[in-house]
Amino acid sequence: MTSPDLNPDRAPVLAFIGGGNMARSLIAGLRAQGHRAQALRVADPSAAATAALAKDFGVTIARDNAEAVTGADLVLLAVKPQVMADVCTGLAPYLPTGIPVVSIAAGIRSGQIDAWLGGQRAVIRAMPNTPALLQAGATGLFGNRLCTDRQRALAQHLMDAVGVTVWIDDEDLMDAVTAVSGSGPAYVFRLIEAMQAAAVAQGLPADSARTLVLHTVFGAARMALETGEDATTLRQRVTSPGGTTAAAMAAFDDSGFNAGVEQAIDAATRRGAELSRPADSNP
Numbered sequence: 001m002t003s004p005d006l007n008p009d010r011a012p013v014l015a016f017i018g019g020g021n022m023a024r025s026l027i028a029g030l031r032a033q034g035h036r037a038q039a040l041r042v043a044d045p046s047a048a049a050t051a052a053l054a055k056d057f058g059v060t061i062a063r064d065n066a067e068a069v070t071g072a073d074l075v076l077l078a079v080k081p082q083v084m085a086d087v088c089t090g091l092a093p094y095l096p097t098g099i100p101v102v103s104i105a106a107g108i109r110s111g112q113i114d115a116w117l118g119g120q121r122a123v124i125r126a127m128p129n130t131p132a133l134l135q136a137g138a139t140g141l142f143g144n145r146l147c148t149d150r151q152r153a154l155a156q157h158l159m160d161a162v163g164v165t166v167w168i169d170d171e172d173l174m175d176a177v178t179a180v181s182g183s184g185p186a187y188v189f190r191l192i193e194a195m196q197a198a199a200v201a202q203g204l205p206a207d208s209a210r211t212l213v214l215h216t217v218f219g220a221a222r223m224a225l226e227t228g229e230d231a232t233t234l235r236q237r238v239t240s241p242g243g244t245t246a247a248a249m250a251a252f253d254d255s256g257f258n259a260g261v262e263q264a265i266d267a268a269t270r271r272g273a274e275l276s277r278p279a280d281s282n283p
Ligand SMILES: NC(=O)C1=CN([C@@H]2O[C@H](COP(=O)(O)OP(=O)(O)OC[C@H]3O[C@@H](n4cnc5c(N)ncnc54)[C@H](OP(=O)(O)O)[C@@H]3O)[C@@H](O)[C@H]2O)C=CC1
Pocket: 017, 018, 019, 020, 021, 022, 023, 043, 044, 045, 046, 049, 065, 078, 079, 080, 081, 083, 087, 104, 105, 106, 127, 128, 129, 130, 182, 183
């Protein structure tokens, strides 16, 4: 990947179309990484949402989507899949063809965005996740054939600021990326909720349960990342023969834990594909 060749005196101007949950996570991460507030613009129909972003991060608020993209170096589409067609067709007359467009929408294909924007567009799909808020995100990236190395590098530069990035060659696999790491924080939060509830059911005070569960999840993730050992080895090391963990693993097996995870990721992957079909994309 070549360097984006950014001018150090002028941070690239990023225009966010949509200022909701994910845009907020990305903006927070970029600001924490030192990206200049003046080089971040946001357009969103909610005055309350944009006012909060201006107050919290100092970003520039655009009057509308057209104003946001005027003079921008990169446009980041952070609206729901269901409104993406209208947003893109509305933007098309205001967007020079050389400006890369990054979409973080689940499901929507680069070819759809290209067509809605009038064609011949460099479109990059990025699938980040909410830990971007703490620069601990994980993002899958795919670029269409019109993207130059420099445009890819600029998109990667943007997402590297908020966590790790992985390029995906086959766009169809972006639905799996969405199901694994885009939606993934929710699975971990659900595990945390279930472990806390089970701990309280066993008689532990709620605050003690919270501390023990959160640090267990954090410590286990750190071990998996930092020791370089695979999860199976790390799990086996916790599992003494005939001990407590073995009893828990047997209960997981009986309850179909692995099948449940597989079904959840399969359902999310299929939903991503459905979201690209107009008839299925309504909430
Ligand atoms: N949340 C997540 O964890 C992740 C989300 N994504 C993707 O990010 C995208 C945004 O999701 P999320 O941030 O959660 O959703 P939000 O609903 O929080 O944010 C979307 C924002 O876009 C605004 N909006 C609606 N119409 C327009 C318009 N015409 N022009 C400009 N802005 C508009 C919405 O305003 P209003 O509410 O007033 O309609 C809202 O503030 C989705 O496509 C999703 O698939 C990707 C990865 C992770």
